Amino acid sequence: MASPTPPTHPAASADDTTTIPLGQYLWARIRQLGTRSVIGVPGDFNLHFLDHIALVPGLRFVGAGNELNAAYAADGYARAASSASSDSSASPPGVLVTTHGVGELSALNGVAGAHAEHIAVVHVVGQTPRALQRSRACIHHGLSSEAPGPDHQVYAGMSEKVRIAAAKLWDVDDAPTEIDRVLAACVRGRRPVYVFLPLDLSMERVPRALLERPLDLAPPEGDAAAAAAMLDEAANAILELLGKAKKAAVFVDVLTARHGGAGAARRLIRRLGLPVFSSNMGKAIVDETDPLFVGCLNGRMGRAGVFERLQEADLVILLGDLPGDTNTGFFSRGLGDERTVFVGPFDVRINDKTYAPCPLAPLLTRLLALIPPTYTPPTPAFTPLAPAPPSPTPAPTAPLAQAHLWPLIAAQLLKPHDIVLAETGTASFGLADTLFPPHVQWHAQSYYGSIGWATGAAAGAGVAVQDGLALPQAEGGSPLVAEGRVVLVTGDGSFQLAMQEVGTMVKHGLPVVIVLVNNGGYTIERIIHGAGQAYNDINPAAYAHLLPLFRHPAPSSHYRRCSTFGELSAALKEIEAATAAATQEPSAAQETQDAGAGTERPEGARQQNVQLLELITDKLDVPWRLMETIKSIGPHKVAELEREGFAV
Amino acid sequence: MASPTPPTHPAASADDTTTIPLGQYLWARIRQLGTRSVIGVPGDFNLHFLDHIALVPGLRFVGAGNELNAAYAADGYARAASSASSDSSASPPGVLVTTHGVGELSALNGVAGAHAEHIAVVHVVGQTPRALQRSRACIHHGLSSEAPGPDHQVYAGMSEKVRIAAAKLWDVDDAPTEIDRVLAACVRGRRPVYVFLPLDLSMERVPRALLERPLDLAPPEGDAAAAAAMLDEAANAILELLGKAKKAAVFVDVLTARHGGAGAARRLIRRLGLPVFSSNMGKAIVDETDPLFVGCLNGRMGRAGVFERLQEADLVILLGDLPGDTNTGFFSRGLGDERTVFVGPFDVRINDKTYAPCPLAPLLTRLLALIPPTYTPPTPAFTPLAPAPPSPTPAPTAPLAQAHLWPLIAAQLLKPHDIVLAETGTASFGLADTLFPPHVQWHAQSYYGSIGWATGAAAGAGVAVQDGLALPQAEGGSPLVAEGRVVLVTGDGSFQLAMQEVGTMVKHGLPVVIVLVNNGGYTIERIIHGAGQAYNDINPAAYAHLLPLFRHPAPSSHYRRCSTFGELSAALKEIEAATAAATQEPSAAQETQDAGAGTERPEGARQQNVQLLELITDKLDVPWRLMETIKSIGPHKVAELEREGFAV
Ligand SMILES: Cc1ncc(C[n+]2csc(CCOP(=O)(O)OP(=O)(O)O)c2C)c(N)n1
């Protein structure tokens, strides 16, 4: 709707090169953090400062299908970028921009997910001009229209619990400092922060020279010596326990990667030579092909023998714990205080003693440094695990079944440097259970578990790949490898919530392979309750029309639908060939990323773009690990499942 | 994800007919309010009490594409149903059901819109079981996982400002009373209320007999005599002013309809015989074919001469004022206190005096009763308005242009009992400017203005039509007419945000005509700022694939794409014929509503179902009223528009 007062453009005389608009200051600071794309949806109260994005070299705006998806995308961007730069806790945040009220509230659930799962997201909200805020004017997007008029800050209050810091900008004089403060908080805390920017304020000018002052990202409190002493104290305490242990092990959980500790963790593990376990959310932080890797566990659930090995350990160094029900097999992990060292994002806990502040990545580095040169890895004291039995490949005519589907996907679809985003649903159970090739990123929002997330996040991760941020970086900041795709694994039910984001993927030619499990609805809910109830059916869709709807340049050659294992094998081979062809010209996607949007390009042109692989499975077919989890509820549940027709 | 603890089903012995689960109690109470559909998305923490919906005769669950759309749909359901039952302030609320955290937050923006615009919506949230709440268990959908564990009630706090009442259910003993309290608050206040229902509690049992106690919907406070005296006092004060006025007029704004006063307002106006104006949001509450109707205004903006007539009045009775910028031409309405009586939803204000509590619908009824029998309508003292010049119909080969498009749509597409939902964007400016046939409902979320709303709300309005609630009702509650379609008018930009809801429309065979203005992006934003900026482009789409994607039974015969006026005329004739054919068998849609979902039905079968009319317009083409509004900003803006290529 019409912007009520034409915002003032405080005259910047043509030769005023010493000042810049505050909006530009904000984006330039964000660019300094490494971020190269701002994701969002325009609105009356941000349009003017969206212009300022183009003033910052190397930064672009990427429009999303809606604000919730934009939030998911910013989350996916941050995940992909932070896992690649595994040695830095200062990896680029995802950045989201929305408009007053309608936009910021639409995004709220996506930001909440980032909060729950420790993702660095900066949410910039365009607010109404300050004069209208002061007079409580009944401007559109207001929450009420009664006297004395709406409180324009009401929405800022509603997001308080999903952020760790907020800059409520009001005066141009302290705005730059405020911006710096919250950006640093985001990078340090790896959780969402908000920047509330009144539209008129975004156009006021600040000294350009402020941008030359480097952003101060160091931890705020305490003196350096005390901080170092704390790290030493914690590290020595851990080393002492390690010295006494007979059967020590390391358990890597997801917050290790979220707080920039993946690289240090890998080096530490190699040096210690201890067996390594991972949680399902922490999957693939340590390469699953590493000889020290024992297995991936969701509480008790995992490949046969893995949980038992974990129980043999008399000391477990638990890195980056995220102890949610869905990451601990409903708290069945069995890691009691008496044999566990909890290394959290900002503290270490050993029995009743807490070492804090003790940030994870510096601690791991310090630990590595303090290991005595004389230390030699113990001869493995663990009963070795029998190699996994080769999964029998079903006959080509056999209908797809989840028990055999996922190992095939893992072995034949996934390649090093792929970034997997797996949605809550049957698929993430199935895929988590397979063994990944090295250098694969795995992201699943298993704790917050908002469905639709993976589709939006895949778009954001694709943007990060295109920005060159989601692949291992050389010192100078350019990617070391050219490959790297996003593999979105989602059920049809979850996909329905966020499907417009395929439009963003196609428009920008993002290298996303969508693995869509079409089982006619919410299968994971069916196994929980109401297998046959209509509420677990979704709106039917014919996915052959999906890529054409979004004007994919070559829709028919990028869409494959499989009902049998024969079809799946063939499809996987074709996708492999297509990816190989496309990655021979790594910059093709980049070059045409915007130019060709909406125009038909010749079928089969060499180009990374969205691939859609639709897998038809039965609506009562679930991966075995999910079935085991549900059966563990008890005999009455098993009986219910049988009654409902599940293959128990 | 797996529900952690299998919820207990407190044994209801086979012959226990005297108690029912609390979930069933809730739905039965909602059914007593007249609601026939519950709209939402399932989740682990509501599945069990979704089963209880089926226990209530005449109530069904309708799954939406996502929770935000579900909230919009519940809003649209309430709008459609409340306008039809124009004589009752107790019309059925829209009812929305979501799951803990992820669901309720996703819906928040939609509920906020209902709050801003006075829509009765009941939001039922399935919460985690109480034991897990008490222990702050790290159950999925938690906002944090650090000690002492997440506060499960944190989300309930976040929606506090978008509701007027909440039942935070905890004890089965007082739960029924709590439910009754908030349902009554919703019906009386015509704004959202929340019911937070822990999953385990939903299965505890309450006496069935409680359902026989009628819901008490009467205003809570004060005694009846005092309330009646207040109504009399206000009514007499108004009559006194009317007696003194030389040129009185009535201005009908949207809250009149929202608070059940539409019917009373129409009768009052007829009896008073005064000229009637409406705001753009209040459009068509009084039939625009009524001889007393002068015109529809957005502040100063309207058909030539209308604003001037309004200025001639020495007394304006302003009913149901919603004084937002977008409903008052940015506060240019010129209705000063000295000549205006403000009749609000719950009070009357005359200069400095406020009469309260003074609910709108009873006041209008009382006013009507108090008009002395001797009263005769004044001979119109207003300068009559010249008839509108006939809009020249462009040549059939002329490309579509918004200036001439909307009168054609109004004249040839809209029929009595159609329910129009117009999205924020160029279209709602264009369509608001045309003259409607009688008995058309008009809904535009112009104040809250969250785009995507209209698409979701159209699905909800379609459900209400199918439920028989959105058409004039006979005493017994069955619809008086069989026709009645939903006409969704939306830009492509807004549509993108909520497009999955077309799946809901098609699955249920809802009688929705989608008028989709395809102008390559956010045109209304282009005229505000950044006409040529890439951020105002959206992801391109080829809408011919939309109905096939959602398995429309006859996609090609229900899709029309027009670039010229000739094509539009032809399309409108075809749609007219199709509607006529379909409404000859009014129950066809009803019968097949669920059966055929997902299966192809023979092309051309007689059936109300989604029609898609795609209109191609230029990306810088806007309706004249919008252009006038923007030009009024000043000469610098006019110059900017010219530079950018607009036809100023
Ligand atoms: C925003 C949101 N709404 C609802 C839910 C509840 N929920 C969790 S999983 C699920 C079903 C997922 O179905 P699908 O993606 O089709 O996967 P499937 O299990 O069928 O493979 C639902 C509805 C949720 N987690 N998040």
Ligand SMILES: Cc1ncc(C[n+]2csc(CCOP(=O)(O)OP(=O)(O)O)c2C)c(N)n1
């Ligand atoms: C949820 C939400 N996000 C963003 C906006 C800002 N906004 C208002 S109108 C509009 C553009 C609408 O474009 P479209 O529907 O294509 O209509 P057009 O003006 O092009 O006809 C936008 C982005 C909003 N009002 N609500």
